[in-house]
Amino acid sequence: DELPGIFDLTEQEKIPRLCVYHLAYAGRGDKMRRFDLEPRRTRAVVDYIFQRSQDLHARGIDKDILTVDNHADNPYLYMRVQKEQPQRTEEVYQMLRWNGGNQSGIAVSSIDPLGHLHVDQFSWHYSLGDVRQRPFAEIWSDTSDPVMRLLKDRKPHLKGRCRVCKWLDVCNGNLRVRAERYFGDFLAPDPACYLTDEEIGIAPGTPAAEESARWPVPVHDESAGSSQLSPAPRRRLR
Numbered sequence: 001d002e003l004p005g006i007f008d009l010t011e012q013e014k015i016p017r018l019c020v021y022h023l024a025y026a027g028r029g030d031k032m033r034r035f036d037l038e039p040r041r042t043r044a045v046v047d048y049i050f051q052r053s054q055d056l057h058a059r060g061i062d063k064d065i066l067t068v069d070n071h072a073d074n075p076y077l078y079m080r081v082q083k084e085q086p087q088r089t090e091e092v093y094q095m096l097r098w099n100g101g102n103q104s105g106i107a108v109s110s111i112d113p114l115g116h117l118h119v120d121q122f123s124w125h126y127s128l129g130d131v132r133q134r135p136f137a138e139i140w141s142d143t144s145d146p147v148m149r150l151l152k153d154r155k156p157h158l159k160g161r162c163r164v165c166k167w168l169d170v171c172n173g174n175l176r177v178r179a180e181r182y183f184g185d186f187l188a189p190d191p192a193c194y195l196t197d198e199e200i201g202i203a204p205g206t207p208a209a210e211e212s213a214r215w216p217v218p219v220h221d222e223s224a225g226s227s228q229l230s231p232a233p234r235r236r237l238r
């Protein structure tokens with residue numbers, strides 16, 4: 001419910017860039033996991049971000065507006081373009097393909113203060129090596145590390161709905177550390193994906209539906225639908 005004010009402030013103060021992060025279940029984010037938005041509400045927030053971004057653009061106000069850490073936003077954006085600007089679908093899809101979805105271990109890395117190299121800033125629990133001992137390029141291209149090997153070619157190894165999703169090329173299975181924290185398996189489906197089985201190309205009664213059901217995620221529990229941003233219940237951290 002604070003997002004409208006944040007957008008207003010960004011505009012009033014002429015701030016050039018606004019990043020809105022989905023919750024990553026790692027570090028402090030993992031402790032706050034129970035406060036994560038339900039899929040329906042996540043959709044409403046993403047709708048709102050799209051709407052405000054379009055409004056800024058329509059008024060000629062140049063700003064970078066980013067959503068971060070949930071690459072289900074890529075297909076969700078594409079579906080919105082299909083509805084609202086069908087003439088741009090091919091162009092937008094090409095850009096999303098270029099983006100490629102989640103890039104942990106591919107184009108994203110993180111080095112902690114001790115020199116340990118990680119696949120992203122949320123995965124400090126797993127070190128690929130120490131850049132004080134080995135050059136970055138050597139560690140980064142060493143696929144004898146099992147996590148690095150899987151992340152660089154993850155699609156055939158994913159499980160559940162991510163394995164059979166039609167949007168893999170533009171989402172790439174989303175944030176693996178969130179799946180790991182939720183299911184204890186970093187190849188499991190990302191629990192923060194708010195797209196329904198239908199939206200990701202899974203038809204009822206098919207083997208793909210069975211695979212999806214083997215790894216239940218929150219969106220399975222609700223019938224998702226685009227809605228307007230309404231005040232969220234206030235919650236307090238305990």
Ligand code: SF4
Pocket residue numbers: 071072075161162163165166167168171172173174189190193194195200
């Ligand atoms: S099911 Fe997985 S791969 Fe498909 S959009 Fe959702 S998070 Fe991405």
